[in-house]
Amino acid sequence: MNHSPTEAEAEAAAPLHYLSKEEAAAIETELLSDYRFGKQQLIEICGQACAIAIVKAFPLTSMAKRQPTVLVVCGPDQNGCIGLVCARHLRIFEYEPTIFYPKRSPHSMHQDFTVQCEKMDIPFLSYLPTEVQLINDAYNLVVDAIAGPETDLTNLREPYTGILVTLKQVKIPIASLDMPSGWQMEGDNTSGINPEVLVSLMAPKKCAASFSGKHFLAGRFLPFDIQRKYELNLPEYPGTEFLVEL
Template sequence: MVNIFRGGTNLELVKNKNTTPHIAVFLPPSFVSFLCGLSFQVFPRPSLLKKQPTLLVVCGCEQNGAIGLVCARHLRVFEYEPTIFYPKRSSNPLYRDFTTQCEKMDIPFLSYLPTEVQLISDAYNLVVDAILGVEASLGELLEPYCTILATLKQIQVPLISLDVPSGWDAETGSSDGISPDVLVSLAAPKQCATRFMGKHHLVAGRFLPYDIQKKFELNMPEYPGTECVISL
């Protein structure tokens, strides 16, 4: 049983910890990317004032990066000002479509990520880590991701990680990865979430079909009203 401790509570969400990283395999990629991106953009909005609307979404080339692109698009709809850093663009047609949608919404793309962290702090009020996900191998990180993670470890503005903080193993976590202020777990928390020590841990899993919940023995929380995410 995976127990997610947050704020003195013991919320049992998943009975079989070894299956949670693979839930998305049973859902269409477009479905997962769209609904996760829609759910993920909900959290920053209450905490990011419209008078401080700038944020940076750092995207990898796999599914987490695609979800980051969808998240940026939804944030733009809500009149925030996302900028995307997407250093290694995927050849996946679906991900190319997400990129085109962002470009057509006039969301700017950075050509490089400043290594001077003060430049990032001056330009953005929030950074979204959508780089590496559960599918990432934790062998020796290749560039540009090694340099990107080294920079994100030093930033002074709040950092939100999508599903699994980049540089973490989905099961064991990491003692040398980034340390996000907020973790938004997708579908259900992964085992590594027990090692998360940031300020807020949320789960976005309301979109999961009931047969998937049953298959993976998920004990999902009750989402109030029309909320897409819930705090643990």
Template sequence: MDKMNHSSAEAEAETIEPLRFLSKGDMAAIETELVRDYKFGQQQLVEIWGQACALAITKAYPLSSLTKKQPTVLVICGPDQNGSIGLVCARHLRIFDYEPTIYHPKRSSHSLHQDFTVQCEKMDIPFLSYLPTEVQLINDAYNLVVDAMLGLEEDCSNIKEPYSGILATLKQIKIPIASVDVPSGWDVEEPSQDGINPDVLISLIAPKKCATNFSGKHFLAGRFLPYDIQKKYELNLPDYSGTDCLIEL
């Protein structure tokens, strides 16, 4: 009987499909369906993802692990969706008693992006007008950098200033980096990378192809996703624990 149970357990394990890693096109199609067919608002999605990113950071770097110094976090935001997610992440980190500072070199004219910026300002989160130097960053001005710059939207083969300069600085620092969805400068489709080397990656909906060989702490925030979409795109998402909205892969 034990042998039979063991065999059936092995057979069941073999039938579990591996987690799917998405291409840029896959992600665009899923987002389009969420907004068009499932009536998720863009602001709603960004809020869900930004809060999940903040929660992932609290799991990777709990306040108790930062007791020797202030829990300071530098959140670097780009002008597109990843930047908006970074703004929401910063706001939630502030609520969780971290001390975020935002560097936002090119502000977007998009109304949602502006609204998220105002929300951060109303929470008394400081905005920098310049990126701290490598020396300032290395000398413990911050415990952590959140990379919310480029994401899916950017052509990694043609990164312009100020982001190319920011990436050059981030390659030199020793403090941890947590990247939102796609590390800035990485090609979404390619698993081997030559850019920054984040310690934490927070994938949204499902991991992207670039994360196939990622060896740091990897969190997934996709529990809100409707079951029909999960099935249609064969995402094979893992089981989340309890009421958690994210899981460490």
């Protein structure tokens, strides 16, 4: 006997929604204004989720070298702050992060996240080694926290353009936070870096539809009303997991 699907069954059958740049910005604005999330709170949630995803993708036991060394490259905008939080939690998880944060923002929140890392004795590089071989020999993994949905790529200047050139040549794995740096939210992404792992935040962005590597989603904190309003059709998270692999 036929029966009409329940609302939950209908949502489960619907395809996962990939966010445009405008939708991603609108959701964040609603979280901050209507739901009274704090900016620092959202960044902390996202950064911790990114660290957990990296641990799942690159567990300590899989690291080829004796020390689980990670180079975290942070941009000047919000994605860079998420990278700082990610580095701090990786340190808590007994990895050995080093941060390259070439243009430190004067914003007090960025400075707070920086001090938190310094107090965890996480070293900061004053420059990115120009020899790709140095990166390959010194680190097991690169975390790309350079450019997120909020970044205007048309205004991305040095040193970030040179950093992207370097990262496109490294042989060790790269994990990108929210979207691979150099990718457009919508359009041609052949000029960006090619990470092995992508951690989408809130909901995947349109560019992630063409991503072929290991893809994690961290969006369980989104209020149900927002999920319904934007028809996100998020997958079910197992148990108490904060992440799901797509």
